[in-house]
Amino acid sequence: MKLWGGRFEAETDQLVEEYTASIGFDQRLYKYDIEGSIAHVKMLAHSEILTLDERDKIISGLEEILEEIENDEFEFEIGLEDIHMNIEKKLIDKIGSVGGKLHTARSRNDQVALDMRLYLKDQINDIKALIQKLQKVLLESAEENIDIIMPGYTHLQRAQPVRVSHHLLAYYAKLKRDYDRLIDCYKRTNVLPLGAGALAGTTFNIDREFVADELGFNKVSQNSLDTVSDRDFVIEFLAAASTLMMHLSRFSEELVLWTSQEFDFINIDDAFCTGSSIMPQKKNPDVPELIRGKTGRVYGHLMQILTVMKGLPLAYNKDMQEDKEGLFDTVSTLKGAIELFARMLAKTTFKQQKLEETAEDGFTNATEVADYLVEKGVPFREAHEVVGKTVLHCVKEEKKLSDLKLKEWKEFSNKFEDDIYKKIDIKTAVDTRNIIGGPAKKEVLRVIKTEKEELKKD
Numbered sequence: 001m002k003l004w005g006g007r008f009e010a011e012t013d014q015l016v017e018e019y020t021a022s023i024g025f026d027q028r029l030y031k032y033d034i035e036g037s038i039a040h041v042k043m044l045a046h047s048e049i050l051t052l053d054e055r056d057k058i059i060s061g062l063e064e065i066l067e068e069i070e071n072d073e074f075e076f077e078i079g080l081e082d083i084h085m086n087i088e089k090k091l092i093d094k095i096g097s098v099g100g101k102l103h104t105a106r107s108r109n110d111q112v113a114l115d116m117r118l119y120l121k122d123q124i125n126d127i128k129a130l131i132q133k134l135q136k137v138l139l140e141s142a143e144e145n146i147d148i149i150m151p152g153y154t155h156l157q158r159a160q161p162v163r164v165s166h167h168l169l170a171y172y173a174k175l176k177r178d179y180d181r182l183i184d185c186y187k188r189t190n191v192l193p194l195g196a197g198a199l200a201g202t203t204f205n206i207d208r209e210f211v212a213d214e215l216g217f218n219k220v221s222q223n224s225l226d227t228v229s230d231r232d233f234v235i236e237f238l239a240a241a242s243t244l245m246m247h248l249s250r251f252s253e254e255l256v257l258w259t260s261q262e263f264d265f266i267n268i269d270d271a272f273c274t275g276s277s278i279m280p281q282k283k284n285p286d287v288p289e290l291i292r293g294k295t296g297r298v299y300g301h302l303m304q305i306l307t308v309m310k311g312l313p314l315a316y317n318k319d320m321q322e323d324k325e326g327l328f329d330t331v332s333t334l335k336g337a338i339e340l341f342a343r344m345l346a347k348t349t350f351k352q353q354k355l356e357e358t359a360e361d362g363f364t365n366a367t368e369v370a371d372y373l374v375e376k377g378v379p380f381r382e383a384h385e386v387v388g389k390t391v392l393h394c395v396k397e398e399k400k401l402s403d404l405k406l407k408e409w410k411e412f413s414n415k416f417e418d419d420i421y422k423k424i425d426i427k428t429a430v431d432t433r434n435i436i437g438g439p440a441k442k443e444v445l446r447v448i449k450t451e452k453e454e455l456k457k458d
Contacts, residue, residue, distance in 0.1 A: 012079075022082045025325050029083050032118035034066045036111065037087070039214035040194060041102055047207050049105065054098050061095040062087070083115070084108050105206050107198035109228040109316040114194045116323070118215065120237060123331045124186045130335060131179050131244075132455060134342040135172055139455070141345060142168040143448055146441060149426050150265065150355040151364050158362030161426040164350050166439035169447055174247040176451075181240040189233040192217035196227035199315035229315040231305065231323050238302040238327065241334050242295075248337055249295040252288035255348070259285045264354050269347035272340075287344050291337045298333055301326030356426065360400060363391050365424040368432075369401065372423045376415040386413050 038059055045055035065087055068074040080086045085108075092099035142165035152162040192215065195201065195208040201224045208220045221227040258265035268285055276282035308322045366387050373383035390412045394401060401424050409416035422428055434440035437447075 021078045022321050022324065023076050023078055023080065023086060025328060026083045026112075026115075027076055027086070028328060029115040029119055030069050030087065031066070032115040033083050033087055033111070034062050035118060036114045036194065036215065037102055038062055039211050040106060042214060043207055043210045044101075044104060046210055047205055049204055049206070050101055054101060057095050057098055058091065058102050061091045061099060064094065065090050082108070082112075084111055105197070105202040105204040106194060107196075107228075109198045110193050110196040113196070113228060113230070114192070114215075116327075117189050117191070117193060117217075117233065120189050120233065120327070121186065121216075123335075124182050124189065124237070127331075127335060127338070128179055128182050130338040130342070131175050131182075132458060134338055134345070135175050135179075135451070136455060137342045137346045138168050138172045138175070139448055139452055141165075141348075142172070142444070145350050146444065146448075148350055148352045148355055149359050149430055150350075151359040151362050152439075158358070158364050160367055161359045161364045161430050162439040163430060163441065163444055164355065165444045165448070169444065169451075171247065171251050172451065175244075178240065178244040178247060181243065182237075185233065185236045185240050188236060190217055191219045191221050191233075193221050193227045193230075196221060196224035199225055199228050225315045229312070229317075229320075231309055231320060234323050234327055235302070235305055235309070238298070238305060238330055241330050242298050242302050245291075245295040245298045245334060245337065248341055249292045251341070252292040255288040256285050256292070263358075265351055265358070267349045267351065268344060271347065272344040287340055291341060294333050294337060298330050301330045359426050360402065363394070363401060365401060365426055365429045366391055368423050368429045369420070372420060373413060373415055378413070378415060 041050065041055050041058045041062075044050040045052055050058075065074065074086075074090070076086050077089075080089055088099065088102060091102060145164040145168070148164040149161050150164050150167060151158040152160045152167070192208060192212040194211055195206055212218070212220050255266065255268065257263050259268055268287075270283070272285075272287045273283050274286045276284065304326050305323055308319050312319055369387045369390065370380065370383040373386060374380050378386070390401070390404075390409075393399075393408075393412075394404065402421065406416065406418060406420075409420055431440045431442070434443055436443065
């Protein structure tokens, strides 16, 4: 007999039971379902809707069920549809009809919203901690590689020299925004939905603030229709997760490029690479490739829930059962990606000689030449043209700017003097960019120190 079956005469079709059941995936909410039920029954007793004896019997039964589930002794039944019904039916079997009083003044609609919010609050905190671990690795790597210069790119063409540390800190900054987005998402997740009922609240004189205090929510929802129909907090989390995965994917793409023989900028430790089944020489960067690939998976979950929610009238609809699998998979994918990326990056080494040779060979110091001429009074647009012609000459002659004799420099402008050689040194080129947010060593060290202090505070 279904716990909701009083109005029905015919049994549910077996295929319908299998198709509509969510117990196959929502059983992972068991801890939050029981936690929410215990808080709810405490409130019912506090509000004199249940007796203290009834409260204690129900709580004792729920605690036994929790222990059984965690000891893998609980048998989930697909015919009971979901985690809520499985636990409630088991409770009634254990303690008798008093167990049926647990559902007083609530619905599965506000119950599932509660479970999801409790689950997501925990996951957001876990993910924030993982982000900080990755940020710590980035800061350590930035400090370790502070003296290595590399080419910075636009359009995947060598552009200007920067420090490896500065490049790493660019991803630190992205992760910092990701962290802030999760803080913001947590605020809107941290709202108690229980008490909204199916859609119109309850006639019982319940104390929602009591439940909020018990469960650690800092707000109580203010509209019952909105409460049970809302999955904005899931959508917002998936959007934040998608952005975070996008950042990891971009970094992964660079690692894949840099580990290739064409770039040869870095070495990823063997522990994070695989070989080929046919080509014995291969060392493949599978970890960053797979993180890059799994980003599309997370994007898909965001689009899926947006599509589910876009046409739903108020309030609850069964479509909303589709909010869970994508969320659960995103959490698992995201947590795995961040943790693995941190371990991999900690074991990745940068090839200083190759990086600095590439920075110098790619005319990345050409802008310094233009700035040099501007400092000598030449308008920037004229200076730009002069340097462009100088670079073209070097390309044809297969020379670097540093290979040019002063006589050659003067063929392009009589403003050039011996001090041009110091100006175009790539280390000088980087360290003269000592502005807030720039790649100069002094500034990069300042940022590293500041961010380390912030991480310690957190």
